[in-house]
Amino acid sequence: MNKLILLLFFLNFTISHSFQNDSSDLYVKNLFQVLDSFSKHHFIQSSQYFSDNFQKEALIKSLQNTWLYQEKKHGPFQEILYFTKKKGDNSLTLKVLVQMKNQKLALQFNFFYNAKIKSFQFIDTSEIKPPEYKTPPYVKKQKFHFELIEFGGKSSPLQAKVYLPNDTKVTNTLLFLHDFGPQNLYHKTGVNPYYRDIAEGLASNSIASFLFNKRSYIYQAQTKKALTPAWEILRDLYGAIFKIRSHPQLKNTQITLVLNGFSSYFSSYLATQKVFDQFILLNPSFRHPLYTLFExxxxxxNNKNNSEKLLLSLHQRIENFFKSKKSLNEDFFSYPSSYFKKLTKYQPKKINSNISTEFLLLNAGEDYSQNPSDIPIFEDILETQKVTTYNFPELNHIFHVGQVLQTKQNLHTKGIVSARVILIIKNWIESKN
Known part of the structure; x- marks a missing residue:
């Protein structure tokens, strides 16, 4: 591939500020926004993420010409495959590998301390070496394709990736929700993101899947108070349902909601809304998320220096949160306390017998979010519903964490979703037809 370089005015002045450790997510968000606006040909919007030192009209024209040239040569943008970050004293560099329709491209973005882009260039793809993706044996690429669908409002849209079987008639669609915190559409926890493995495995077996980025992964709420479960999760969930119901191939399908970890907290509330045909819960917990996050x-x-003091302090703060009737002016796990107060509205409650739906539970015995106290809560809340449960002896028998439990930031663990998981979901879904 010929290297095409675009250096947008090299800005040569010294910046006295340094990066804050907790601000790097903003650079990643801006990267995603720029690539998203490139793909939609919204070059005026793209220019907003570049330094104010650029001459605006010239910048917009340069971005437009450069990107359209790449599209003409390699086809339209499809997805981000991988990115790396390197932090300097006064700048941060993000290298990103993207998939165009006919070719992979690599780009390098250089940011100032204020998360504005000072330059970007196309680089050789050999400069970015993601861990090797393993194609699961149950994935048959010739049996499905995917579409990119925009939803979620004109001012701050999200892009969904919909896996569609090549069969003329599709009867079931899985809609995926995420665990706690910002998450990309694949829910990347290893070399093989496990939502991708599940979606492609099921699409190979005539079952469609609807995946989308969690809103907090792409956007920042305007204020801390605006960061709510409704803003981050529920509004987009209903928007996704509308897109499924208006899609020519999916509009008459049964919709199964897949809830992972934290998102299972919403399952009893969503069951009362009667908008889903059934639910799949992956490593669920119905206890308050602050308890599971603490665990x-x-x-x-565990076994780290000063961990006992840190944990005692965190535990005391959480206890004070539950004792207080008002939201405390502090954060927990990078979320304002008001977010956790608003979760009360969706607290799991016993589902009335006049509501009839079905649940599939997949539990991993050694998942750090599992707790024996969850079991009687499941049994009570889901007592009136038909529940099918499968237990796995440890986490790497259900999801791809290789042979070790991953650390917080380790996204390089090798492994794939168990074929047994794909078979269980496939058989359970097909039994509902």
Missing amino acids: KEEFFL
């Missing part, structure tokens, strides 16, 4: 923190801090 995860305890797991990761």
Whole structure:
């Protein structure tokens, strides 16, 4: 591939500010926004993420000409495959590997301390070496294709990836929700993102899947108070349902909601809304997320220096949160306390017997978010519903964490979703037809 370089005015002045450790997500969000606006040919919007030192009209024209040339040569943008970050004293560099229709491209974005882009260039793809993706044996690429669909409002849209079987008639669609915190559409937890493995495995077996980025992965709420479960999760969920119901191939399908970890907290509330035909819960917990997040923190801090003091302090803060009737002016796990207060509205409750739906539960015995106290809560809340449960002895028998439990930031663990998981979901879904 010929290297095409675009250096947008090299800005040569010294910046006295340094990057803050907790601000790097903003650079990634801006990267995603720029690539998203490139793909939609919204070059005026793209220019907003570049330094104010650029002459605006010249910048917009340059972005437009450069990107359209790449599209003409390699086809339209499809998805981000991988990116790396390198932080300097006054700048941050993001290298990203993207898939165009006919070719992979690599780009390098250089950011100033304020998360504005000072330059970008196309680089050779050999400069970015993602861990090797393993194609699962149950994935048959010739049996499905995918579409990119925009939804979620004109001012801040999201892009969904819909896996569609090549069969003329599709009877079932899985809609995926995420665990706690910002998550990309694939829910990347290893070399093989496990939502992708599940979606492609099921699409190979005539079952469609609808995946989308969690809103907080792409956008920042305007204020801390605006960061709510409704803003981050539920509004987009209903928007996704509308897109499925208006899609010519999916409009008459049964919709199964897949809830993973934290998102299973919403399952009893969503069951009362009667908009889903059935539910799949992956490693669920119905306890308040602050408790399960604390247990995860305890797991990761185990045997580390000063961990006991840190955990005792965190535990005391959480206890004070539950004792207070008002939201405390502090954050928990990078979320404002008001977010957790608003979760009360969706607290799991026993589902009335006049509501009839079905649940498939997949539990991993050694998942750090699992707790024996979850079991009686499941049994009580889902007592009136038909529940099918499968237990796996440990986490790497259900999802791809290789042979070790991954650390917080380790996205390089090899492994694939168990074929047994694909078979269980496939058989359970087909039994509902």
